Amino acid sequence: MGESKIFLSAGFDCEPLEAKSPGCGGPATWQESEKQVLTIAQIYRERNLVDACSFNLTPEAARAQPDLYKSLHDEGFYIGLQPNIPGFRFPTYDRKLGLYSADEQRDIIRLCLDDFEDAMGFTTTTYLPCCGSRSDETASILFELGFEVFIQSGPGRYPKDRPDMITVGLFPFPHKASRTHRCLAGDLDLLVIPNTVDVTGKYSRYGWCPGDPRPEAPVCEETHAMYRDIIDSWLELGLAMGVPIIPLKVGGHNTARGAAANIAYLADYCLEAGDRFGLELVPASPLDIRREAERVGIL
Numbered sequence: 001m002g003e004s005k006i007f008l009s010a011g012f013d014c015e016p017l018e019a020k021s022p023g024c025g026g027p028a029t030w031q032e033s034e035k036q037v038l039t040i041a042q043i044y045r046e047r048n049l050v051d052a053c054s055f056n057l058t059p060e061a062a063r064a065q066p067d068l069y070k071s072l073h074d075e076g077f078y079i080g081l082q083p084n085i086p087g088f089r090f091p092t093y094d095r096k097l098g099l100y101s102a103d104e105q106r107d108i109i110r111l112c113l114d115d116f117e118d119a120m121g122f123t124t125t126t127y128l129p130c131c132g133s134r135s136d137e138t139a140s141i142l143f144e145l146g147f148e149v150f151i152q153s154g155p156g157r158y159p160k161d162r163p164d165m166i167t168v169g170l171f172p173f174p175h176k177a178s179r180t181h182r183c184l185a186g187d188l189d190l191l192v193i194p195n196t197v198d199v200t201g202k203y204s205r206y207g208w209c210p211g212d213p214r215p216e217a218p219v220c221e222e223t224h225a226m227y228r229d230i231i232d233s234w235l236e237l238g239l240a241m242g243v244p245i246i247p248l249k250v251g252g253h254n255t256a257r258g259a260a261a262n263i264a265y266l267a268d269y270c271l272e273a274g275d276r277f278g279l280e281l282v283p284a285s286p287l288d289i290r291r292e293a294e295r296v297g298i299l
Contacts, residue, residue, distance in 0.1 A: 026254070110145060170194055
């Protein structure tokens with residue numbers, strides 16, 4: 001397939017307010033959210049990485065601050081859809097996406113997209129399931145509704161009581177989604193891009209989730225060493241497997257718990273990845289990665 005390329009694609013999830021997003025811990029106020037979003041945008045703007053930075057909106061965030069996100073979109077930041085289902089039209093729904101039937105999921109996702117489009121005045125073709133919750137039918141539903149990219153949690157998750165969140169066996173790099181199983185590659189014209197996680201077993205969250213380079217961690221050398229280990233081992237795995245596209249799919253959230261110093265450190269370390277590994281690094285949105293996948297024959 002030719003030489004591998006590294007694609008930096010950072011996505012920041014914009015959650016509903018904490019009081020109306022059970023279990024997901026959004027911002028306390030929309031003012032907090034706006035301050036964090038503007039901080040993130042400035043970090044990526046200063047590094048000429050606007051093309052690498054996405055904001056993944058819940059319908060609530062889109063409705064609360066459409067002018068903010070429209071301005072960022074006009075500047076070149078990518079906008080995706082990341083509904084927090086228990087926070088969507090709160091308190092209408094009380095479960096994560098993958099715990100609903102296929103028909104219910106179809107109706108919910110369509111409503112989420114309608115709310116997003118009504119607020120923003122444009123659509124998006126990138127979908128992220130909150131907390132990684134999806135079922136075997138979700139990919140087919142997204143394809144049916146016109147989505148082109150499906151961002152998933154990185155491989156290795158095994159919460160024993162939540163089959164909708166398991167990612168054991170998920171191929172770690174971009175691939176076509178399956179019509180029949182949430183962790184398999186398949187033949188749908190829908191690109192799955194997994195988030196970047198620890199593949200060495202050294203880092204973990206909750207005991208069932210591989211560590212990832214999220215900014216909600218102490219600002220210290222130990223945190224930054226974890227970021228370096230995760231990024232380097234991810235790139236080493238992609239090169240060992242010979243895949244043509246190695247996304248560094250990192251991110252955070254619209255809360256003040258995401259330290260700006262960590263966001264900046266990770267952006268800088270990723271930006272240097274090409275030099276460290278002797279490869280080209282391309283700032284890219286999820287849709288840019290899909291276009292590259294089409295070019296190299298993954299789609």
